[in-house]
Amino acid sequence: MMLVQEMIIERFRGSVPKTKSVIQHLADVLEISYDAAYRRIQGKAKLDIEESMKLAKVGQFSLDQIMTAQQDLTALGSATDTINSIESLEKYFKDMETNLKAAGKDDVEWIYSAKDIPVFHHFNDSLLGRFKIYVWLHLLDDTMEGKRFADFHLPLSIKEQIKINKSLFEQFKRVEIWNDTTISSSLQQIHFYHEAGYIDHDTAKVLCNDLRELLKNASADLLQESYSIYYHELLLMSNNAVVRKKGIPVAGFVTMTMLGYIRFSGSNILNRMNEFFKHQIRQSTSIKDSSLKERSIFFNKMEQKINALEKSLERFNL
Template sequence: MKIAKMDNQDILLKAIRRKVDKSASVIDEIAAVLNISYDAAHRRVSQKSKFSIEEAVLLCRHYSLSMDGLFAGEKKVIVEKTSEIRSMEDMAAYFRQSAENISSFLDYPEAKMYYSAKDIPLFYTIGGTLLSKFKLYVWLNLLAGTQNQDSFENFTIDQSLLEHSTKLKQVYDSVEVHEIWNDTTINSSLQQIYYLYQSGLLTLANAQLLCADLKAILQTAEDRCCNGTSRFHLYYNELLILNNNVLLSASEKQSLFVPYTMLGYFITNDVNTCGNALDFFKHQLKNSKALNESGTRDRKLFFNKAHQKIDLYVQRMEGEAGMIF
């Protein structure tokens, strides 16, 4: 006898029934979650009518059900994606949503963030510094798809954007992080400074100040390595090609963020995918040098090399400025 394959509504209802207390009515529960009448909920439970996509998403969120696990199968995953950024308002919404994504893990004391830092992590370059303003200038110009001809000096930031970015920084500081850096992590920021200086959109004075901010970031990271905190772990990997993947992992939930544009991420909570990503991160950590645990010599070698790279860019720009005069 051939067994009929359950359709998606069967799968979702079965999963909800496992979540609902046995003494409770599934119809009443669904009516409350979807804010619909008892009769409308009854039609959905009896499958006389179908859940809309929005209703299915709402139910999965309410009952902490993974749509990946329910519907996609092992070889496919369902992903969310961050909103497209075209304006300061979009950027503020991006920061707000990112803070919410991380905050949802703060209820788990054992939660950890793993960050494969192809570029200096976003959290270092926000919070009211000149470099944070510069990064917003770069991101908004590039992400908007149009070249803004105004110089960096004429660029202004909405107060709400600063507030949301500062909130994101505060949330990041509250979670245990494991970051993997290599010798190229600072390259992108340096090249952005140099490119805009050569383009005449950035003065030498501000380029020098931005490089000083980069040095301050390095110093902050080094200080955190040395202060004995158990919430910050920095690793140096000489071989791995980093990709800005971010994994948030706790005992009861995981989220993997995979970049597809400069700030755009695909987000999945698929158990198998996140588990594989966690195994990969742990393997890379074993093959990296833990700068928190390294001796002074090894730690200084890594940070001094980065400082020297910044100095070379400053010297190059100062040399070019001298040639002009």
Template sequence: MQELFIKYLKSKSNNNTSFVDEIASVLDIGYDAAYRRINQKTSISLEEGVKLAKHYKISLNKLFEVGSSTTILADLSPPIHNIVGLEMWLKQSYNNVYPLTKLKSATIIYSAKDIPLFHTLKDSYLSRYKMYVWLKDVDPEMTRNKISFDHFIKNIPDSLLENAFKLGQVYKDINITEIWNNTTINGSLQQVLYYFESGALSKELALLICKDIEDVVHLIEKQAIQQCLVGSKNKSIYNLYINDIHTMSNTVMVKTPHQKVFFTPFTVISYFKIEHQPTCELMHEFFEKQMSISKLLVNAGEKDRSLFFNRMHQKINRLRDRIIIDNDAFDFE
């Protein structure tokens, strides 16, 4: 048990400091005493275990799985009710993701029901529109006051944009594997159509958002062919799989040499964080199965790649035509 505890603490430790020195400092003991505890020559007391758990912000209950074998514990992301809550969510997400950039073997696996978040968090109309849509779903004041996107875009706090772009940038330095299907783009297009038809989105801005979605698709295609993230300081790997069987879920798994953890949607943008390792292994096995019956796009023929991305561009063009004509209803299929 102590071996597992120490191993987990190492995964949470500050890479810039000697782990022995770090433990000695937290427990207020000498270097030799800390060394003996790390090497299991001296047992860690309950009081010391609690001190270490508090310092590294871990749950002893979760780590040692106290409770039913069929029961798991989950962390819930910060609640979002308004712009302040969204900014807090972006900050915490950055703090969770940034340490992964220091681990060369860290990988994010994303089951993309919608266009993955980090593709949209850049200085664009699409990024601002995504934040508008999230807030419309969680902030009743925006609905009551009938806030349009045209109004919202003029009043977005600079700090909110800065935190969004900062989070989007940090993802470029982590290896990423995504699993898409032919409907992954539909949610974003449907959101544009819904708010355009409801009068909350002007024709001019709707067309600019369509252009941004188109740019995202072009970039994803380029990265999928090159198998790397454009602009990555770490030369991070990017793999795109196409799955024609399963519906995606927006579940995200983070895999490091030390552990696996996954995040599964709770509401619009909130999520459950699962660290229970047996459950994480099951989720990882499911992802592996999905990838085994999917096409890795870089290995697919030019015809298959072209067909997949052309479908998405056709959907964008149909939405663009619908906005310009502004009459008969249609769908994306």
């Protein structure tokens, strides 16, 4: 079994530029001599807490993950705070910024099982983006009961926060696994709130067009090296996610409530989740690498579902 100090050194080693000596880089970071750094790498001298924190900060890895690496606990992790108001939702978005920054920038890959369209696609100024936040709060905040969408307005602070989060998230390599039901939640929400009288017919039509625009943007983003969609016909999606750094899983996110999740870093459980994701990707079709025809079929299926919803809206409006 690898000792904690060995794991810290190993993770730090993975962050050292190929053009630089590991021993010298460690010596520079800890501000110690070359010989003292060598002794720590060999395990002949112990790293203290402050030194470990410095290595984790520079190497952009989590000491949590190191300290829990040998544990096999399914409930190991930290849960998001309860969301039941506009204020707690804003805190949720602010905490999201903190977590995204903690992941660092270099060689970070986010793999997401998209039961619903991932939230970051909605972090913009579109009417659909505001509607999704309205729906989340309508389901979580008792004071929203009976409040129509036309009377719901986002604070400027939240608008600014979600733009920050979107910008941070787009620094990562993003891999999303979709299936034929990924778009269904958004379609059902538009349908429900229209029939319930919370949104009018014209608003519902704009939301449908915004959904089309979202898919158009996702298709265009596939031209970027940093973004991929995989299509899995059979997998039941979960909205769970794994974050990998330099190919190594460093954090897992398991959904707990509609927006809430448990974040964990114990490597035994994390590695099992990562292997599951890798297996599902192998069984999926890469939309990014598909032919133009196959890619068009993928997005046309969702376009047809939007068309069907619009026809339903028209019949209801007669």
